[in-house]
Amino acid sequence: MQINLIGAAIDKCAGIAGAADTPQMLNLLLKNSGLQISQIITYSETRNNVPFLKDYFTDLAIAVRDSLVKNEFPLIIGGDHSCAIGTWSGVSGFLSENNQTLGLIWIDAHMDSHTPETSISGNIHGMPLATLFGFGFDEFTSIINSHPKLKPENVVLIGIRSYEDDEAALLNKLGVKIYYNHDVAKLGFSNIFNMVWQDLALKVDKIGLSIDVDGFDPEFTPGVGTIVPDGLNLTQFMDEYTKIDADKLLAVEITEANPILDKEDRTLTCVIDIIKATQRLVSRDY
Numbered sequence: 001m002q003i004n005l006i007g008a009a010i011d012k013c014a015g016i017a018g019a020a021d022t023p024q025m026l027n028l029l030l031k032n033s034g035l036q037i038s039q040i041i042t043y044s045e046t047r048n049n050v051p052f053l054k055d056y057f058t059d060l061a062i063a064v065r066d067s068l069v070k071n072e073f074p075l076i077i078g079g080d081h082s083c084a085i086g087t088w089s090g091v092s093g094f095l096s097e098n099n100q101t102l103g104l105i106w107i108d109a110h111m112d113s114h115t116p117e118t119s120i121s122g123n124i125h126g127m128p129l130a131t132l133f134g135f136g137f138d139e140f141t142s143i144i145n146s147h148p149k150l151k152p153e154n155v156v157l158i159g160i161r162s163y164e165d166d167e168a169a170l171l172n173k174l175g176v177k178i179y180y181n182h183d184v185a186k187l188g189f190s191n192i193f194n195m196v197w198q199d200l201a202l203k204v205d206k207i208g209l210s211i212d213v214d215g216f217d218p219e220f221t222p223g224v225g226t227i228v229p230d231g232l233n234l235t236q237f238m239d240e241y242t243k244i245d246a247d248k249l250l251a252v253e254i255t256e257a258n259p260i261l262d263k264e265d266r267t268l269t270c271v272i273d274i275i276k277a278t279q280r281l282v283s284r285d286y
């Protein structure tokens with residue numbers, strides 16, 4: 001299968017600028033590698049502007065869905081994590097049109113499960129998961145179709161270590177499985193990831209992966225807007241990721257890398273490693 005790199009150049013839903021530069025920076029670093037982000041969708045309006053963002057996320061969702069319709073594997077490169085609203089609306093829309101179900105693994109330090117009512121900052125990159133469950137701005141929950149894009153029982157968060165009570169309350173009420181960093185320390189990343197993958201593989205038709213690079217330890221990904229210590233070990237993640245069943249994997253997004261805050265391109269190098277591993281996984285099933 002052909003991989004299709006789609007850039008989501010947006011950082012106006014984050015508290016800090018820079019993440020929007022990642023797609024273009026990666027294209028420079030990927031020069032001569034045979035990999036390029038073919039389509040970069042850029043948000044150039046004001047911060048957290050719901051009407052303009054509705055159009056932006058819709059454009060992204062359509063690009064992702066078109067990619068799946070063409071039987072290409074969409075790999076979305078953020079941008080701040082608000083792009084997940086577009087990415088998974090497109091993926092979920094495609095699957096529901098084909099009567100298939102979506103499971104999602106959400107790698108993150110944060111829960112991204114605020115609603116406009118509970119968010120203090122108002123930054124939409126703190127709301128994408130709640131939005132995909134159908135909570136928050138109607139403009140966003142109605143993209144592609146009016147249904148919730150994710151089912152709580154088919155979503156698992158891994159690496160969580162910074163969140164507000166309102167977010168945990170929403171996810172707990174929905175019954176979403178959360179693996180906190182203390183769970184990872186106790187059970188081991190490998191055990192958790194394999195358990196989660198096998199469980200989802202039995203329950204759903206296709207699995208997606210939403211990676212916020214702040215889920216990893218700052219030792220690996222120092223270039224993020226919201227650094228939280230005690231993160232996931234990138235090497236352990238790559239060990240498991242490179243072994244997964246690519247037939248089940250439908251789409252991946254990598255978000256929140258910030259070139260301005262990066263140190264010696266370490267974070268961008270991590271993004272490139274995940275891109276290359278994804279290409280190897282996806283091209284294996286010819």
Ligand SMILES: [Mn+2]
Pocket residue numbers: 081108109110112125212
């Ligand atoms: Mn996030």
